[in-house]
Amino acid sequence: MLQVSIYRYNPETDSEPSMQDFQVDTGGKDLMVLDVLELIKSQDTTVSYRRSCREGVCGSDGLNMNGKNGLACITPLSETVKGNKLVVRPLPGLPVIRDLVVDMSMFYAQYEKVQPYLINDTPAPAIERLQSPEDREKLDGLYECILCACCSTACPSFWWNPDRFIGPSGLLQAYRFLADSRDLATDERLSRLDDPFSVFRCHGIQNCINVCPKGLNPTRAIGHIRNMLLARAT
Amino acid sequence: MSGIRTISFDGVIVGGGGAGMRAALQLAQSGYKTAVISKVFPTRSHTVSAQGGITCAIASDDPNDDWRWHMYDTVKGSDYIGDQDAIEYMCSEGPQAVFELEHMGLPFSRTEEGRIYQRPFGGQSKNFGEGGQAARTCAAADRTGHALLHTLYQGNMKNNTVFFNEWYATDLVKNQDGAVVGVIAICMETGETVYVKSKATVFATGGAGRIYASTTNAHINTGDGVGMALRAGFPVQDIEMWQFHPTGIHGAGTLVTEGCRGEGGYLINKDGERFMERYAPNAKDLAGRDVVARSMVLEIIEGRGCGPEGDHVFLKLDHLGEEVLESRLPGICELSRTFAHADPVKEPIPVVPTCHYMMGGIPTNVHGQALTVDASGNDQIIPGLYACGEVACVSVHGANRLGGNSLLDLVVFGRASGLYIENALRDGIELRDASESDIEQGMARLDKLNSSTGGENVAELRKELQNTMQNHFGVFRNGEFMREGIKKLDDLRGRIDSANLSDKSMAYNTARIEALELHNLFEVAEATAITAEARNESRGAHAREDFQERDDENWLCHSMYYPADKRVGKRAVNFEPKTVDTFQPKIRTY
Amino acid sequence: MVRSVTSFGRSGVSDWLLQRVSGVILLAYFLCIGSALVGGVDYLSWRDMFEGTGMRVFTLLAILSLAAHAWIGMWAVSTDYMTERLMGKKGNVLRIAFQIACSLVIFVYVIWGVQILWG
Secondary structure (H helix, E strand, O other): EEEEEEEOOOOOOOOOEEEEEEEEEEOOOEEHHHHHHHHHHHHOOOOOOOOOOOOOOEEEEOEOOOOEEHHHHOOHHHOOOEOOOOEEEEEOOOOEEEEOEEEOHHHHHHHHHHHOOOOOOOOOOOOOOOOOOOHHHOOOOOOOOOOOOOOOHHHHHHOOOOOOOOOHHHHHHHHHHOOOOOOOOOOOOOOOOOOOOOOOOOOOOOOHHHHHOOOOHHHHHHHHHHHHHHHHOO | OOOOOOOOEEEEOOOOOOHHHHHHHHEEEEEEEEEEOOOOOOHHHHHHHHOEEEEEOOOOOOOOOOOOHHHHHHHOOOOOOOHHHHHHHHHHHHHHHHHHHHOOOOOOEEOOOOOOOEEEEEEEOOOOOOOOOEEEEEEEOOOHHHHHHHHHHHHHHHHHOOOEEEEEEEEEEEEOOOOEHHHHHEEEEOOOOOEEEEEEEEEOOOOHHHOOOOOOOOOOOOOOHHHHHHOOOOEEEOOOOEEEEEEEEOOOEOOOOOOOHOOEEEEEEOOOOOOOHHHOOOOOOHHHHHHHHHHHHHHHHHOOOOOOOOOEEEEOOOHHHHHHHHOEEEEEEEHHHHHHHOOOOOOOOOEEEEEEEOOOOEHHHHOOOEEEEOOOOEEEEEEEEOOOOOHHHHOOOOOOOOOOOOHHHHHHHHHHHHHHHHHHHHHHOOOOOOHHHHHHHHHHHHHHHHOOOOOOOOHHHHHHHHHHHHHHHHOOOOOOOOOOOHHHHHHHHHHHHHOOOOOOOOOOOOOHHHHHHHHHHHHHHHHHHHHHHOOOOOOEEEEEOOOOOHHHHHHHHEEEEOOOOOOOEEEEEOOOOOOOOOOOOOOOOO | OOOOOOOOOOOHHHHHHHHHHHHHHHHHHHHHHHHHHHHOOOOHHHHHHHEEEEEHHHHHHHHHHHHHHHHHHHHHHHHHOOOOHHOOOHHHHHHHHHHHHHHHHHHHHHHHHEEEEEE
């Protein structure tokens, strides 16, 4: 029997959050954490969490499992459970709506701030815009972000300034467009980032790299943005 | 009115996946007041899981490629019950729609010339089946759906589309004339129920793969659009046609793209034999999905399956080399390591045919307008209701969809719906307002659930439903066995109708949503079962042990399922493309 | 974008660059002093060392670097922890008070340093 402790909070009935313990029979299998949550939910239907694809590409089930952020659907128990105990909490640093469901609006607002769409006002050709494989390769490690918020909610700078520091996820996307040979708004993008908070609250703590379920490296992307800002300013 | 708030829009799109967001983008660009209702944040829609690519004759891999060849493949793939006018529209408009996506920023993989990379997929040919294997599937590595969905969300953001994220549409609202004038929707965060009034209601709610126990589909694919349409009394078409993808990871059900075989991977049985050479001597592993899936099941039934239970086969990729795998199929390597504990660089992936795609759905014309059929057999447009993407049945996939055609279907018909509604709004749409009782009718199911007491556990009922479908309506079907399945479903209906919702709280109550989803799953399952039992032939994905041949005399037609009396009818297939000659039905071999 | 009138250079890059440049200057200065100390130093040689204009200018540069470095650092600390988000309205009062106090202390240190060097 696996001991599972889950963060519970229902705004309608609870004045403050609490942890609730469950005993789960995993049948000796190395289940994913999401499977364990499904087993719990089939018994106690009031437990709330988000989930969708269950294969690590939609980014719904970012959770804090035994102290580390990750996607429940691709985190096997063997990876996270030490000593038969699993503690599941919502992603830290964001307001809790209910149980494991957090309000991600601040996270999304930061994403929107970086204008995460291609800007190129030149008339489009009749076919696609050409891009060399080398230029396309520059987007690898950037475009794969699934917006699960594991990185940004593991970042102390984002905890302190979620309204002003764009955070690792948003900055990774900012660089995805700065690095795209088809995008023509580099200067505009950079001038929107050149304040003391948006980029420069990154202190290189690197929690983001440590938790990214897709193995991406936001810190490196932030370094690239800083270098571009520096090159432009000096 | 009914004590609930009304929010009004020119166009409301239910579903924030590829089709919904493409339609929304078109409408938002036109300046009409547009909203998308999505039960998840849009980039979490199931389009995100599409891997291999979007099939389209953009003439990058082969400069002489022709959309007519793509059309031929699609008609053949559909086993001749795809509507040829719709397939013609999709294949000819496709390149424009794909280039638009590229211009929007979709990070396609590239060729040395800088053009979009295209890979071979199943069922593709050049020169109307005479010129060998084609490579027509435009790809962004093996994350094309992810790249496409994020690009569309970004495009909508740029055009200020209004999103109702984590809102769940429960039922249609019809006015006294039978026209659709919006939906009832719940805000999941607060639990508030509102009437979203609209001159055009577009269903882009995706598939319902969760009616099966083993599926590549996300948890959210619960057939909400089909459920709502059936409850409103509208028919669905070809709903018995379910695609089983040859390569779902054994045990987990997660998808392994056909692109693996496109890149040179192949299936082997326990003897290490490349068995598809026996079943499809020409196309081999790149035959139609229905053909490959059936071959795999036959291998397993005949005792040549792999593993201790002999219940799967292997997909071999290691001969492609680490470099190709990591650059062309990085997501697959990741999934295989996570869910199959197999590193494709070194060992084969255990795979088994897994429910993947609903070819049927709400019948529509090429403008996305939902259709029904009147007493004398003529198509009738349902005023106010549109559908696009997997929930719709235009029908471009007929009895079997080709790999890469679903993403094309999404963008082409999402766009077409948007374009049509834009024009219709400009000409003026006059629909009678919903009366209080119309709205109450739309609320009836929700009200009943909210005041329910007792009843069975939703998760257990869902499991029972899924197992019934899996066992009785799988890859191979048999009349007697299906009738048994239908009996089990009869028994389930009442129990599901009165399923238990003990938690009546408002804030983010996922139990309520899951109970509502279960109703939709059941509607889809029942329609599937009854129609599958009625179609006494084998065609495309519908393989009957008791009717093994295709029966063009009686069944070269769409099936129509009418929910009011659970009746199965027929509707003619379109054989009249506008610019090319009709492709006449032939024996389908690969 | 957020503008921060109390930040040093009012731009992220200039603050960041200044923080690094001042850091390097401080490092160089302390290495210089350190090497002098390692070689053994008495009052006379110490006084001689600071008689030269070069050393005085270098020291002034180090003091100014310290001032800038400290200000940027303390400003970052105050805007991380003393905010309305974390403390409510009183966070704003506390932050401004803290920033004024820091700037006064730094100002005093700079004046004091100049006095010592040329007084």
